[in-house]
Amino acid sequence: MNAGSALGSAPNDAPLTVTQLNRAVAGMLEQAVPPVWVRGEVSNFLSAASGHWYFTLKDAGASVRAVMFRMKATQVGFVPRAGDRVEVRAKVSLYEARGDYQLQVQAMRRAGQGDLFEAFLRLKEKLEAEGLLSPERKRAPVELPRALGVVTSLHAAALRDVLTALARRLPHVHVHVYPTPVQGADAPPAIVRAIETANRRADVDTLLLVRGGGSIEDLWAFNDERVARAVAASALPVICGVGHESDFTIADFVADVRAPTPTAAAELAGTPREQLLQSVMHLAQGLRRAQSRRLEQLAQRLDRSAARLVSPAQRLTRQQDRLTALQAALQRAQALRLERAHQRVARLADRIVSPAQTVQWQQARVAGLATALGQAQGRRLERLAQRVKSAGAHLRVLGPQETLARGYAIARDEEGRIIRDASALRAGQGLSVSFAQGNADVRVERTSDAAGSAQ
Incomplete structure (x- = not known):
């Protein structure tokens, strides 16, 4: 059922709603007026955020509202401005929500340039079909x-x-x-x-x-x-x-x-150059911060490592202090033991009331105990002295001085680090060499590997 029949079929006394009326009129306009080219001047032009164009097309005697949807507007090739004279191909329609008659524009070209614009559109369509306009x-x-x-x-x-x-x-x-x-x-x-x-x-x-x-x-x-x-x-x-x-x-x-x-x-x-310079400065600042953090971490690591290092001299001193403490503890234990023995003897003596033989026997027993105690103390002291002597000899063997005395030497670089690998040296590098007696500063002329090959 078309719009005309919709109006004609309604009873004379049956009112239409506004929506029904506008929809019927819109259908009649679209059927009655085919798409046409219209020439006029652009005014009240608005490009909406959606990409649709809204404007008024006017001449000296009349004006009509027009809309051009985004898909069609992107194909125009220019953006019209107020005052531009254009030619549009449009179909007549009705905006039902307001009942406004308007043009729904399908194509647009500048007025008086129809042939050039047609050539423009044909070439654009040709190149687009070949994919030359593809964003990819x-x-x-x-x-x-x-x-x-x-x-x-x-x-x-x-x-x-x-x-x-x-x-x-x-x-x-x-x-x-x-x-x-x-x-x-x-x-x-x-x-x-x-x-x-x-x-x-x-x-x-x-x-x-x-x-x-x-x-x-x-x-x-x-x-x-x-x-x-x-x-x-x-x-x-x-x-x-x-x-x-x-x-x-x-x-x-x-x-x-x-x-x-x-x-x-x-x-x-x-x-832009300024943007590049700012990026470089930002990267340089980040590099400096990272380098500073790394140096701080390495410094802390070095301090912790240095705190764990103990020189042979310090170790020997600690051992000697420990032996001295052990000897003092031993002497205190021996003195305590002797004191307890004397107390026991005294208690036994207190229980002796007479016989001379008992007294003599107790005196002999005490003398024997004192002799045994003295012998035990002597052996104990001898063993401790031997341990002290053995520990001292062991420490001397482990210490660097004994190694140097056997003809060895210790080489250090300019920063005081001990050199253990000749491949780490370079010709002309200065070294400090420690001997059993004194030090010497030397300079490397050449190095060789473990097989004796020069490097």
Whole structure:
């Protein structure tokens, strides 16, 4: 059931809702008016965050609201501004929520440039079908270029803008200019030759294809198929900065990066020097902090290792102190034992009331015990003295002085480290050598390995 029949089938006294009425009128408009081309002036233009365009199309006597959805707007090739005269292909519709009559735009071109715009769209569709506009084939410019190439006219203001921007942001990068006309019938083949020359020489990392603003006719060289294919075939990444921000050319779509202006193309050509310097300073600060932490850790490790080291002299002193303490403890134990023996003798003597024979026997027993005690004490002292003598001899054997006395020597480097491996030495290195008697400073002339081979 169509919109007309929906209205006609309703009883005369049965009211329609507003939604039903607007939906029926929208259906009638879409059926009655086929898509048409409309010419007018753009006003109240709004590009929404969604990518949709909303604007009013007007002439001297009337105006109509228009909407162009994002998928169609991305295919236009330029962004219209208030006051621009355009031609749009649209179908008539009704915005049911408000009951507003509007145009739903399918395509747009600048007024009076229909033929050029049609050629633009045909070439764009052709190259898109070949995959030359695919995002997957686009390359990012070199972040740290050694040299940049600029393809433009020597007399163009765009060249001055680009060189000024590069001198400010990338003063360390060399710039090679490949001069070419950028307007007129001779411009497309000349631009192609400049791009091919830059690729053949391969003395730059990125190409900047730039030109200032102008009419669509002025920029038409960058809509030439030969130029587009040369940009697509370039082994060097190409940044295209042609015209103003609202201008779009075929070269923009084919290039690896599209810049809104020539100056913006220069700004996209590499990482600015100031940013690089800041990155280097940040890395240097991090390196200094890491080095400081490492040195602190090594210093603590060295202190702990040094605290665990004990020299032979210190070890001998500790052993002697221990032996002295043991000897003193032994003497105290012997004195205590003798004292206890005397006390026992005294107690026994107290129990002796008479017989002389008992007294004599006890006296003999005490004398025997005293003799045995003295002998035991002598043997104990002799054994302890022998242990002290043996420990002292053992310590002397282990000490460095005995080793030096047998004809050995100890070699140390300039920092006092003992040298154990000749391969760690180098010719001309100074050493300090300790002997049993005195020291000597020597210098290495050559070294040899364990087999005696010179190194």
